[in-house]
Amino acid sequence: MVPIAAAASADAAPAEKKAKAPSEKTTLPLCSPTAPTLASPQFYGAKVTMVTVGFFDGVKPFPAVNKAKAGGTQELEFRVEDSGAGCVMSDVNVGYLAVVHVDCETLDPLDYLDNAPSVFEVREKHFSAKWAVPAGKGQCYTVRNADVMALYRTK
Numbered sequence: 024m025v026p027i028a029a030a031a032s033a034d035a036a037p038a039e040k041k042a043k044a045p046s047e048k049t050t051l052p053l054c055s056p057t058a059p060t061l062a063s064p065q066f067y068g069a070k071v072t073m074v075t076v077g078f079f080d081g082v083k084p085f086p087a088v089n090k091a092k093a094g095g096t097q098e099l100e101f102r103v104e105d106s107g108a109g110c111v112m113s114d115v116n117v118g119y120l121a122v123v124h125v126d127c128e129t130l131d132p133l134d135y136l137d138n139a140p141s142v143f144e145v146r147e148k149h150f151s152a153k154w155a156v157p158a159g160k161g162q163c164y165t166v167r168n169a170d171v172m173a174l175y176r177t178k
């Protein structure tokens with residue numbers, strides 16, 4: 024992480040362009056129900072190239088810090104694509120969110136929490152999960168699906 028003073032100095036490198044937020048909209052079709060997934064017997068030995076797209080609705084990707092109300096509920100939306108087959112995966116076995124309580128300074132794991140359950144919304148072609156944020160202010164958590172992660176600090 025670059026200190027604020029260093030980023031503001033005259034000889035600092037020019038700021039990189041702000042990353043564009045992923046789009047919730049997709050023209051990709053849903054994967055065939057017979058396509059290999061993590062839960063299907065034909066998955067082992069099959070080449071499935073999963074790519075997670077998201078999170079949507081203003082959730083900033085790691086390393087940015089998002090705020091969540093302690094004891095509240097945080098909604099997270101994301102899409103899982105099979106980039107090899109060019110389709111959106113709807114199998115709930117790929118739509119899980121792993122939640123980890125981490126040290127706010129070092130990000131070392133303190134406790135592995137239950138996965139946040141998600142549902143697939145067919146019309147929107149993405150997963151939606153409601154994470155029950157634990158009580159306690161000033162705590163940090165990572166929420167991840169495959170290659171997408173968000174960092175939260177409770178308020």
